[in-house]
Structures are given as structure tokens and as C-alpha cells.
Amino acid sequence: MFALPEKESRAPSTCLGPASTQDLDSNYGDGLERECSRKPDQKLLELYGVGDPTTRFSFNSSHLSSRGRVIKWFWDSAEEGYRTYHMDEYDEDKNPSGIINLGTSENKLCFDLLSRRLSQSDMLRVEAALLQYPDWRGHLFLREEVARFLSFYCKSPAPLKPENVVVLNGCASLFSALATVLCEVGEAFLIPAPYYGAITQHVYLYGNVRLVCVYLDSEVTGLDAHPFQLTVERLEVALHGANSEGLKVKGLILINPQNPLGDIYSPGELREFLEFAKRHELHVLVDEVYMLSVFEESVGYRSVLSLERLPDPQRTHVMWATSKDFGMSGLRFGTLYTENRDVATAVASLCRYHGLSGLVQYQMAQLLRDRDWINQVYLPENHARLKAAHAYVSGELRSLGIPFLSRGAGFFIWVDLRKYLPEGTFEEEMRLWRRFLDQKVLLSSGKAFECKEPGWFRLVFSDKAHRLCLGMQRVRQVLEGKSQVAEDPPACQIQEPRDQHR
Numbered sequence: 001m002f003a004l005p006e007k008e009s010r011a012p013s014t015c016l017g018p019a020s021t022q023d024l025d026s027n028y029g030d031g032l033e034r035e036c037s038r039k040p041d042q043k044l045l046e047l048y049g050v051g052d053p054t055t056r057f058s059f060n061s062s063h064l065s066s067r068g069r070v071i072k073w074f075w076d077s078a079e080e081g082y083r084t085y086h087m088d089e090y091d092e093d094k095n096p097s098g099i100i101n102l103g104t105s106e107n108k109l110c111f112d113l114l115s116r117r118l119s120q121s122d123m124l125r126v127e128a129a130l131l132q133y134p135d136w137r138g139h140l141f142l143r144e145e146v147a148r149f150l151s152f153y154c155k156s157p158a159p160l161k162p163e164n165v166v167v168l169n170g171c172a173s174l175f176s177a178l179a180t181v182l183c184e185v186g187e188a189f190l191i192p193a194p195y196y197g198a199i200t201q202h203v204y205l206y207g208n209v210r211l212v213c214v215y216l217d218s219e220v221t222g223l224d225a226h227p228f229q230l231t232v233e234r235l236e237v238a239l240h241g242a243n244s245e246g247l248k249v250k251g252l253i254l255i256n257p258q259n260p261l262g263d264i265y266s267p268g269e270l271r272e273f274l275e276f277a278k279r280h281e282l283h284v285l286v287d288e289v290y291m292l293s294v295f296e297e298s299v300g301y302r303s304v305l306s307l308e309r310l311p312d313p314q315r316t317h318v319m320w321a322t323s324k325d326f327g328m329s330g331l332r333f334g335t336l337y338t339e340n341r342d343v344a345t346a347v348a349s350l351c352r353y354h355g356l357s358g359l360v361q362y363q364m365a366q367l368l369r370d371r372d373w374i375n376q377v378y379l380p381e382n383h384a385r386l387k388a389a390h391a392y393v394s395g396e397l398r399s400l401g402i403p404f405l406s407r408g409a410g411f412f413i414w415v416d417l418r419k420y421l422p423e424g425t426f427e428e429e430m431r432l433w434r435r436f437l438d439q440k441v442l443l444s445s446g447k448a449f450e451c452k453e454p455g456w457f458r459l460v461f462s463d464k465a466h467r468l469c470l471g472m473q474r475v476r477q478v479l480e481g482k483s484q485v486a487e488d489p490p491a492c493q494i495q496e497p498r499d500q501h502r
Contacts, residue, residue, distance in 0.1 A: 074201050081433075081442045090440070090467065100471035103442040105259065105411050107293070107327035107462045109385040113378055114327060117370070123363050130358030137348040138167030138335075139358065142365045146335050149368040150320065153292060154303035164339055166347050167361065169332040171289055171321045173354035174347075175202035178317060178336070179209040181346035182283050183250045188212050189285070190238055191253040192230045194260055194414075194449035194456070199253065212249060214238040215452045218416070227405060228261050228414075230269070232276050239280060251283035251315075252276075257290040257301065257409035260449050260458040264294065264409055267302045271311070274304070278312040286318045289334075292325035292379060295386040296408025305337065313339045322364070324411070326378075332356070333364050386411070386461075389468060392494040393461040396472045400479060404459075411462035418455030420479065429454045432478075441474040465494040 061069050081103060090098035117123075129139075137143060143165040151160045168174050179189070185208040191199065193213035203209040214235055216228040235252070242249050254273060256265045265273070277284045286304045294301040303318075310316050321334035333356060338344050356364070367374075390406065393413060397404050403416040421428040426447050432455075433445040446456035459475075461468060469492035 071205055074205065081437055081444075084437060085442050088440070090470075092466065097440060099437070099440045099442055100467055100474060101442045102460045102463070102468075102471045102475075103444040103458070105324070105458075105460050105462075106329050107324060107382070107386075107411055108464060108467075109389065109462055110327050110378065110382050113381060117367070117373060117378075118363065123366055125362055126359070130362055132358070134355070134358055134361070136351040136355060137344070138165065138351070138356070139361045139365075142167055142361045145365040145368045147337075150303075150305060150318075150335075150337060152371070154288075154305035156303075156305045157308050160305065160337060163341075164337055164344060166336040166338075166344050166351065167356060168334050168336070168347070168351055168354045169356055170323060170334040170354075171287060171319050172198065172202050172334075173350075174319045174321075174334050174336050175199055175285070175287075176206045177347045177350040177354065178283075178285055178343075179203035179207035180350065181343060183207060183209045184248070186210065187248045187250045188242060189251045189253050190214055190235060190242075190249055190282070192216055192234075192255075192258075194228070194446060194451040195253070196255060196259040197448045197450060209250075210247070211253075212238055212242045212247065213450050213452075218453060218456075228263070230263075230265075230273075232272050235273070235276050249280075249282065251285060253285045253287070254304075255287045255289075256304070257288075257294060257407070259290065259410060260412055260444070261405060261414050262407035262410045262412065264299055264301050264407055266300070267307060270302070270304055271307065274307075274311045274316065277315065281315070283315040283317065284312075286316065288318060288320050289324045290410045291320060293382075293386065293411065294409040295383040295390065299408040301409065315340070317343060322367075326367070327382075331360065333360065388494055389461045389463070389465075392465075392468065392492070393459065393472060396476070400476060402479075412458045412460045415457045415459050416455065417457055417479075418453070421455045424454055426454045433457075435478050436475065439474045439478045441471050441478070443475075465492050468492070468494065 061072065064072060082101075085099045085101050085103075088098045089095065090100050138146075140162065143162040146165045146167065147160040147162045150156065150165075154160075168177065179202070183189075188210040189203060189212070191211050191213060193215050195213075200211055203211065214230065215238075216230060216234065218227040220227055239249055252273065254265070254270075256270070257263065258265075274284060276282075288303055291301070291303060304310070304316065305318055317336060317338040317340070319334060319336055322331060323329040323334070336344070336347055338347075390408075390413070394404070394406065397413070397415065405414040405416075417432065418424065420432055429445050429447060433443065436443050444458040444460075446454065446458075449456075449458065463471070
């Protein structure tokens with residue numbers, strides 16, 4: 001996630017870009033200027049979360065192209081807290097006063113289960129075909145296994161087809177590839193905000209595709225409403241606003257379960273959103289990367305692939321990866337399912353830059369086909385550990401009198417710290433974020449998710465008990481105005497379920 005400076009700049013005169021970026025020199029982006037003839041009113045565009053990275057920040061580099069300078073700026077400006085964390089990472093023995101990371105959405109609870117499974121003999125195989133160039137869509141044996149896996153866990157009404165599967169190295173590459181093959185330069189996707197902010201980079205850096213925020217807020221306006229609720233009406237307003245300012249919207253991005261809110265869209269809501277997209281001939285990119293991380297039994301999660309009939313199957317594209325549900329964010333495995341063969345072929349062509357090694361493809365196929373281990377060992381234990389960690393953090397927040405939202409899915413809680421911002425500004429939000437970092441605990445601020453209300457933070461709870469307890473102790477010290485960095489974890493009441501399969 002990236003934190004952005006707050007200064008304002010002149011209105012841009014080139015075509016549209018992602019929100020929340022800074023000033024470029026006025027001589028940047030001549031090629032991009034030629035691609036857009038209209039010069040929309042920036043104040044109106046900012047109502048829809050649309051900004052222009054080609055005119056809103058300033059730097060020089062004689063060694064890079066204009067695109068290279070934008071790409072470098074994203075790297076320099078992004079993930080300040082994450083880089084700081086890696087320079088001062090907490091270690092129980094070597095660096096007990098280091099930074100506890102409660103900001104990065106990773107599942108660190110089940111390494112014991114995964115390491116044992118991935119170390120078994122059936123995972124270790126080397127043969128000539130695995131060391132040669134594969135079908136760029138992915139080896140057929142893996143795509144067949146992915147199709148069976150998604151058919152079972154997404155509860156599809158009919159078996160999914162391997163020819164509709166494409167395998168890449170993670171959902172970031174999938175977003176980038178889909179943006180590139182679906183949109184012209186300067187076109188856009190709608191996305192409900194707050195949203196996982198890295199998607200801004202995913203769709204922009206290669207494809208030069210923009211995001212139009214469908215802003216949600218915490219106000220509850222009816223008996224059946226809930227905070228930050230997405231509705232078709234909000235989608236219609238955002239689409240109309242973008243179109244009226246000359247921006248071509250080509251698709252809608254949905255994250256289900258949602259990051260950072262944890263919301264789960266009901267089958268009825270999913271169908272309404274898909275029907276909206278069909279009416280306007282929009283592609284729908286559905287990110288279901290937390291599909292198997294719904295740990296509350298009462299939460300009725302449904303994959304979009306479980307619907308009896310998709311309103312527009314040729315424009316519906318579903319993504320999933322092992323990074324979250326299997327705690328393998330470093331392994332880099334993601335998959336696309338689409339019935340549009342042209343889209344699948346175009347994305348597959350980009351797999352020559354974003355493919356997986358044959359050895360990893362073999363391991364993934366072995367893992368996904370081991371239904372007994374997944375159903376009887378991994379998922380029950382993973383859900384139990386997530387639930388216990390969530391209960392602990394929820395209890396700590398309640399004891400501090402802090403409101404929060406949590407839907408029983410994902411690895412995070414959406415925390416309302418607005419009462420700690422006297423003026424209710426994003427400048428104060430950033431100062432509070434830095435106080436947490438100074439106290440050696442990393443959180444993610446709402447601004448990084450394009451939340452329009454200052455004071456919301458995402459807090460990740462999917463970590464081991466001793467780190468989680470120490471992190472929450474440091475959070476408490478910041479909110480209670482204390483300054484000493486805690487090194488010894490307090491007595492912790494997380495009831496971690498015992499692994500019955502040691």
C-alpha cells in the first residue's frame with residue numbers, strides 16, 4: 001500500500017489516470033497528451049476518484065523514459081511502511097523491539113501444516129517436460145486440476161472447463177494482463193472504494209488503465225443497510241459521472257470477500273451487479289482470492305461461479321490464487337477462469353512474461369488434487385486459527401472502546417479510529433499512522449484504500465499469538481498516549497487450536 005503526500009497541484013491537462021498521485025513536470029507525458037483530445041474538468045473528475053498521474057508529481061531522471069519515471073515514482077512512493085518494516089523486522093530473539101507487521105494481509109498461522117504437506121515425497125518430481133517451455137496457458141495437467149478444484153469449491157452448477165483456465169504468477173499479474181487486453185490506453189474500470197489500493201498500480205503500470213472509485217461511506221440509511229454498502233444506484237451514479245466527463249469505462253472490479261471491508265456479496269447482490277454490467281456492456285473482473293478464508297460458519301459465501309446462469313458470461317472473468325487461502329503469497333500462483341476464449345488467449349500470450357516454472361506447476365497440481373488433506377486437515381485448522389485470532393483482536397478493540405467492522409472473512413478488521421483525529425483530516429490520519437510506526441507496529445491507513453472518510457484503518461490479525469499480542473499492546477500504547485516500545489508480549493488469551501495431525 002502507498003501513503004501519499006497531501007499537497008494539491010494545478011489541474012491536469014492530459015488524459016485521466018488513477019487517483020491519489022502527485023505532480024509531474026509539465027514537460028512529461030507528451031505522448032499521452034496526443035492520446036486524449038478532451039480536457040475534462042479535474043474538480044468534477046475527482047468526485048469520482050479519477051486523477052492524472054502524468055501531471056501531478058515532479059521529479060527528474062535522464063536515464064528513464066516517461067513511462068519509466070512514472071513506474072519508478074510508484075516504487076519510490078509506495079509501501080513506505082512495508083520497506084521500513086523490512087529494515088527493522090521484529091524477531092523474538094534477534095530484534096524484540098523491531099516492527100510488528102499488522103498491515104500486510106498474509107496468513108502466517110498455518111506454516112506448520114503447509115511445510116509438512118509441501119515437503120512430502122509426492123511433491124518432489126523432476127521430468128523433462130517440467131523443465132521445458134510449457135503451454136503458456138499452463139500445463140494441461142494443472143489446468144485440469146484447477147478446473148476440478150474450482151468446480152468443487154465454487155460449487156459450480158456444471159463442471160468448469162480446463163480450456164477456460166489460464167495460470168499466471170499471482171493475481172497482480174492477472175489484473176495487469178486483463179487491464180491490458182480489455183482496455184485501450186486511458187480507459188477505466190469502476191471499483192468500489194475503499195479497495196485494495198495496489199490494484200491502482202496493477203492496472204496502470206502496463207496497461208495505462210484508470211480506476212473510477214464508487215465511493216462508499218459508513219453512514220447507514222435504512223433498516224436493511226450496513227456501513228460501506230455497495231448498491232447498483234451507486235454504480236450507476238459513478239458510471240454516469242465518468243461518462244459525462246468523457247471517460248470511457250470498460251469494466252467493473254469486484255472483490256468478494258472484499259478487501260479491506262471483509263464484506264461478502266449475497267447471490268442476489270452479485271446478480272444485480274452483473275446485470276448492471278450487462279446493461280452497460282461492461283466486463284466484470286471478480287477477485288475471489290479470499291474464497292476459502294471465510295471462517296464464520298454462519299456467513300453464507302457464494303462464488304460468482306456458483307450462479308446458475310451468468311448474465312453475460314463472455315464478459316465475466318474470475319480470479320483466484322493460493323496467496324491468501326493457502327498462505328502462499330511468496331509462491332506466486334494465480335488463475336483466471338473465463339468463458340471468453342479471445343480473452344483467455346490474449347492473457348495466455350502475456351503468460352510468457354508471467355508464467356510459473358514447471359516444477360511449481362506440478363506442486364500446485366498435487367496440492368489442489370489432495371482434497372482429503374484440504375478438507376480434513378488444512379481448512380478446518382486454518383478456519384479455527386483465524387477465528388481464534390479474530391476473537392482475540394476483536395476483544396482487545398472492544399476493551400479500548402473502538403468501533404470496527406468485521407464480517408467473518410479474510411484476515412483483517414476495518415477499524416474506526418476517527419475519534420483520534422480532532423479535525424478529521426487525512427493529514428491527521430497520516431500522523432496517527434506514523435505514531436503507530438514509531439511505536440513499532442505497522443497498520444494500513446484508510447487513505448491507502450481510497451477511503452473517503454479519514455480515520456479508518458485496516459488491522460490484520462492472521463499472525464501467531466506472541467506477535468499478535470505484542471502488536472496489540474503497542475496499538476494500545478499509541479491510543480492511550482504512551483510512548484515506550486513494548487518488547488515483552490503481555491499475557492495472551494488467544495486459544496490456538498492444537499494441530500491434531502502433528
